[in-house]
Amino acid sequence: MPQFYLPGPWEFQKPTTLTPEVAHHLRVRRIQTGESFPVFDGKGLVAKAELLSLSGKSGLAQLSDIRTDTHRETPYAITLAQGLAGSDKMDWIIEKAVETGAQIITPMQCERSILKLTRPSDQDRAQKRLSHWEGIIQAACEQCDRTVLAKLEPIQTFEAYLSDSGKPALKLLLSPDATKSLYSVLIESDPQDIILMIGPEGGHSPQEEAQAQAAGYQIVSLGERVLRTETAGVVAISAVHSVWNPEMQNRLK
Numbered sequence: 001m002p003q004f005y006l007p008g009p010w011e012f013q014k015p016t017t018l019t020p021e022v023a024h025h026l027r028v029r030r031i032q033t034g035e036s037f038p039v040f041d042g043k044g045l046v047a048k049a050e051l052l053s054l055s056g057k058s059g060l061a062q063l064s065d066i067r068t069d070t071h072r073e074t075p076y077a078i079t080l081a082q083g084l085a086g087s088d089k090m091d092w093i094i095e096k097a098v099e100t101g102a103q104i105i106t107p108m109q110c111e112r113s114i115l116k117l118t119r120p121s122d123q124d125r126a127q128k129r130l131s132h133w134e135g136i137i138q139a140a141c142e143q144c145d146r147t148v149l150a151k152l153e154p155i156q157t158f159e160a161y162l163s164d165s166g167k168p169a170l171k172l173l174l175s176p177d178a179t180k181s182l183y184s185v186l187i188e189s190d191p192q193d194i195i196l197m198i199g200p201e202g203g204h205s206p207q208e209e210a211q212a213q214a215a216g217y218q219i220v221s222l223g224e225r226v227l228r229t230e231t232a233g234v235v236a237i238s239a240v241h242s243v244w245n246p247e248m249q250n251r252l253k
Contacts, residue, residue, distance in 0.1 A: 001029075003046070003145060005138050006039040010047065010063055020057040027054065039063070042141070042149035044070045072101075072146050077193045078240055079104040079168070080233050081161060083200030086114035089230045094133050096230075098140035098150050100237040105137075106153040108161050112202040117155050126155050158208055162215040168193035171217040174232055175199075175209060178221035182239055185220055191244040196236045201229055 004022045018026070022039075031037055031051055039049045039061075046069045049061040080102045082093055090107065097105055107129075109118040117126040130152060137150050170192055172185060197204075197217065204212070209219055222235055 001037055002142050003038040003040050003147075004049075005042055005142055005149075006049070008041040008043070008045065010041065010045070010066065012063070012066065015052055015060040015062050016049070018054075018059040018061055023054060023057055023059045026051065026059065040069075040141075040147040042138075042147075044068050044073075044148050046147055069147055072144075073103070073148050074101060074191075074241070074245060076191045076240075076244060077103040077168075078237055079106060079193070079195045080237065081106045081108055081195055081197040082233060083108050083110040083158075083198060083204070083229065084113040084115040084117060084155070085200050085229050090115070090129075090133070091136055093230050093233055094136050094152075095140045096234045097237065098137050098146065099144045100234055101241060102150055102233075102237055103148075104151045104153060105133075106161060107133075107155045108197075109155065109157045110200050111158070111205045111208055113200040115200075118157050130155065158204075159211070162211060168195055169216075171195045171197070171212075171215070172220050172236075173197040173199075173204065173209060173212045173217045174222060174236055175203060175219050176221060176226040178219040180218065180220050182220045182222055182236060183243065185218060186240060186243040194240060196233060196240070198229060198233045198236070203229075 004025055006019065006022055010016055033051050033053060036048050036050045038046065040046045045066060047063040047066040049063050052060040052062055078101060080097045084107055094105055116122060117129060134152055137152060141149055170189055213219060222232060227235060
């Protein structure tokens with residue numbers, strides 16, 4: 001049975017009120033009073049929940065076996081700085097970024113972005129998109145059994161993102177024209193917090209690449225082929241894990 005997101009704080013001694021979303025999922029799955037199901041709080045806590053009652057848009061459950069379980073999280077944090085993509089591509093990108101292990105996702109307005117969400121007149125649309133993407137993150141964590149919700153940062157311009165000094169030391173911008181490979185950088189670096197910057201459809205402009213280099217980013221390539229924006233991030237995140245997390249690979253053998 002999949003786990004369900006039940007935000008805390010949890011009640012340790014008395015029944016916990018279920019959210020409308022959890023109540024709906026239980027009803028759809030025909031979970032009956034007395035049956036148990038797994039829950040997580042999005043911050044690393046998991047528990048066994050016994051359904052006590054279900055009525056309307058809510059219900060009550062008794063939690064037990066409350067414990068911390070973050071074994072699916074890596075010791076290094078991957079930030080996907082993703083150029084805003086059009087249509088429903090951002091939905092797919094965010095879902096797959098969560099499934100492959102990104103801890104932070106930052107939507108960026110780039111020069112070639114088709115989707116525009118950083119103008120003052122776009123605030124309502126931007127907030128609706130962020131709320132929608134947060135729902136995708138939650139659903140993706142439920143599906144892939146992650147117990148810590150990935151952090152979704154506010155939509156910001158490319159220049160504003162570069163100007164933030166509180167960034168990891170290893171910062172990589174993915175470009176099909178780069179002469180240095182992502183693999184070569186990873187194999188020469190110890191596992192650490194990392195930013196993977198992906199451009200929108202059409203990639204980053206030459207000016208953006210120059211600005212990123214000036215801000216300490218290395219320009220790297222994923223290989224001989226030009227990948228779509230919705231593919232590049234998934235491939236890059238998977239490459240990081242393949243190089244930096246051999247212990248997990250060994251456990252799967």
